[in-house]
Amino acid sequence: MIDFVKLRNNDNGFAKRLRQNANFNFFSKINPDTGEQADGKQTAELKNLKVVLYASGMVEVTGSLHKFANDGAHNYDAFTYGRLVETIGKVAALLDTTPDRLSLHNVEFGVNVLHDTCPAKFLDAILNYRYKLPDVRTFGGAGYLKQWEQQNYIVKVYNKKQQYRLVAHVLRFEVKTMAMVHLAEVEVRTLADLLDVSKLGGLGILLCETYKGLIIGEKLNTAQMSRPERRVYEQGMNPNFWQDLTDRNQRKYYRQRFEQVVKKYGSGLQEAIGRLIAEKVEELLKTSYILPDPENLNFIHFTTSGKGVKRPNYSTFLQTSESAPKRHCKTCGKPIEYRRRDAVFCEQKQCEQPAQQL
Structure with missing residues (x-):
């Protein structure tokens, strides 16, 4: 479930050890006129991880833990809790540190889901997120992505099938945290916290709640609709209609009416994808609740930064108006x-x- 991370450590001793670490080959930008370092940084890369040593002594590590687990090649397979624990252990050993000494400054979490419907069709059906129009991007002819940049996070939905030329229909839904205040309630602050399955469960809850912010409309035959239903549907399928609604109660009222019509005459695409996301979160976090062995060198003195949260029941996030x-x-x-x-x-x-x- 965890993908990209940005980690930092401000211990000068840590930076010094990394310079002598045989696993990394650091290089610097050199000023051709003076022969001095241009920006004071030293950089090394390994299996999608980028390690930067700053002149101040700060160390920054960025990259996809999921790709690192696949030798830097891809992140379209299942990245289970067990694999995450193993990967964090390898990263900690590689950096010669412990997970609790690496603070988190960005983290990306999401799931890859399989569905009979082509991901491009689902992407086309997404009208907005929290009434905001999407920023649409392409992968150089290999599919496209819709994203919404909020104050502290970014929501992304994209076609994994085309990105990696896969046979199966793989849709990716993820949240990229840009400011850790977005995860304050989950109490995720260090790499060690990503070893706590209850905190990962909190991220899973947040992912499911984020999905609910999408407004999704299917292309439907309006012939069977009543005149009021047809009007609601045609208004809702116009992305600009939602932009013109500024009153919160108005937005809620029209969204409820629009989703009622789509649910009545549509295929249930929104509910189906939402259910798959919740089920995939639960599947990836299945575990025996056994945390890493403290005798393992990679996890000596490993601690988490809080009590965490209770393991969630993801079925609660599959409830729709059917259960109300x-x-x-x-x-x-x-x-x-x-x-x-x-x-x-x-x-x-x-x-x-x-x-x-x-």
Whole structure:
């Protein structure tokens, strides 16, 4: 579930040991006129990990733990909790340190899911995230990505199948944390915290909650829709419609109505992908709850930076309006969950009039 990380350590002794570490071949940019280091940095790369030694003594390590586990080649397979623990152990040994001495400054977490539907079709169906239009990018002809940059994090959805020329339909959904305050409630602060399965569970919860922020619309045949349903659907399929709604209650009202129509006449694509994401999180975090052996040199004095959170029940994130109490029109019996809370009739005038005459 964990992919990219940015790690730091400000211990001058650590930087000195790394300069003498035979695993790394550091190089510097040289000023051709003076022969001196141009920026005071020394850099080394190994299996997708980049290690930078700054003149101040700070050490920064960046890269994908998932790719490192695959010798830097790819990150489209399953990266389970067991593999994550093994990888963190190898990285710690390689750097000659312990995970608790490496503070986290960025972390990317997400899942790869398999679905019968082509990922490109699902990407086309995503209208916005929290009413914000996506930034669309391509992978040099190998598929495309939709992302939304928020204040402290970035949401990404992209086609893994085309990126790596895979046979299976692989969709990637992930969150890249740009400021660790976004993970304050999960208490993830060091690389050691990524060994705590309960904290990884907290990231899984956050991933599922983030998915709920997407508004997804399927291309539907409107012939069977009522006139009010057709109007709601056509409005909602226009990305600019959501941009023009500035009132929070208005947005919530129209989103509920739009999703009601899509759910009624669509294939259930949004619910299906959401279920796969939650199931994949649970699958990747299956474990015996045994933390690394403290006798292992790689994890000597390993500690986490808090008590963590309880292991979640991901089934709670699969609940939709199907599991909520139903509200129906008192006259015709049609579902009216999409209407305001105090509504007792649907939008058809003929339903209200007979009831009022009784």
